[in-house]
Amino acid sequence: MTDFNYHEIDDVIHSRIRTAIMAVLISVDEAEFTFIREKINATDGNLSVHLKKLEEHNYISVKKEFIERKPVTRYKITEIGRKAFEDYIKKLESIIKR
Amino acid sequence: MDTRQAELEISVIKKIMEDSRSAVYDKSSQGLFWFTLTAATVLINYLMAVTGIGLNFSGLLWAGVSIFGTLYSIRLAKKESSKIKVKTFAGKILTAIGIATGIANIMFAFSSLVANAFDPFVIVSMNSMILGMAFYILSVIQQLKSFKILADLWWAGSVFFFFMPGIHSLLFMAIMLAASAWIPWAEERKLTKVN
């Protein structure tokens, strides 16, 4: 049996929707809420909850502005979030190579 | 988490990242607009030069087109900015390339027409040279061989017309500008269909 320690998996990233959000944000500079929603096929409410959790852990930053009088929210991955996602990928890789 | 779960997760992550990254390719119509407008203007200028009709007004033609082009470009940028949902590193570089190339071309025109540094026909060689540089960088961003070919053609044309300046350089310019407008458009359509 493996000596895999499940504590090593980052709980913040290890959720279907949060993993998908991080995958989107690491691939672009900055993305709007609607772009992320389209890419990962989530509902508004569900997506908001998961974005909030990532923001609380400083994995993403948020910027709110008005464009043509419409509120627009943009998200960006932080350096902490980038490092966390890279570590998560390394962890997945180690599981596969085991 | 077992191996199978990890593999599934990797597959999903890869797909999402590739899909998001495809937004890197600039979907703005600025390039298409400017290249098409300039190609048409160069062709008209060529016909003016060949027939001799209205050649005295070519300065006015370029001034008018430049003003119209700039105003329409600003309007287009405002319209498109409200639709752009994602900012990418490559997108910023594409904008910088557009601005840098535009300013360089204006300065080459200034060099000839105001500072009398060289004959106006040599402007074609200068513009071709800087467009070659732009497409060379684009070929790395977009990872498209057709862009590298365009870059080589622009540079070859530049060198050729240094040694053989004349009216027909305008025809070369018009053809190359049209190709530079529509080849990227066709590549982007191909990419959209694949995705």
Add this chain to the structure above:
Amino acid sequence: MNELNTNITTKAEKEISVIKQIMEDSRKAVVENGWHYIYWGSIVTAAIIVNYLMVIYSISMYAQGMLWFFSMPAAAIVEGIIERKREKREKVKTFAGKLINSLWTGAGVCMFILGFAGTVSGAYSANMIFPLISIVLGSAYLISGVIQQVKWLSAISVFWWGGAVVLLLMPGMHSMLIFAGMLVCFQILPGVFLYVKSKRELATQPA
């Protein structure tokens, strides 16, 4: 069954490669330690000073042309050798790194065309090379600053373009020296700043 498992694992490993490449491409690491700016700035400044002295001592135009014809390709070859050695030591190639290479290669081709095709064809006098190259350098710096996410590097383009206008409107033998001065201020000095910045950043990175 074992073969199927191996195939699936190989597929996953390939997918991990793709993921890592995308992550690497999106990284905005400082790619330039400034040595290219210092290298080329110094070599071209030296060549300009030699050319200026050749003009003062009335050495033939042919000899002046040969100075550039041999020195610039030689400098490019030496740079290529140094770069190849450096690339072998690099652990990873970034998208930004590739872009910087393509930018300065493209700019180099333009400057080569201006320096040789333009003058040999008689399209303009030799003095005009300096303002025309300044225009190309202005464009290159603007793009370079955006790639490297260093705003002041983009701002240098304004000085190159401004310098080009001055050289166009006031041509003469002194253009050479003005251009050499521009190289020191807008190429070598920025290169030194970038070098110091990159050393500082390397010092703060974990081993």
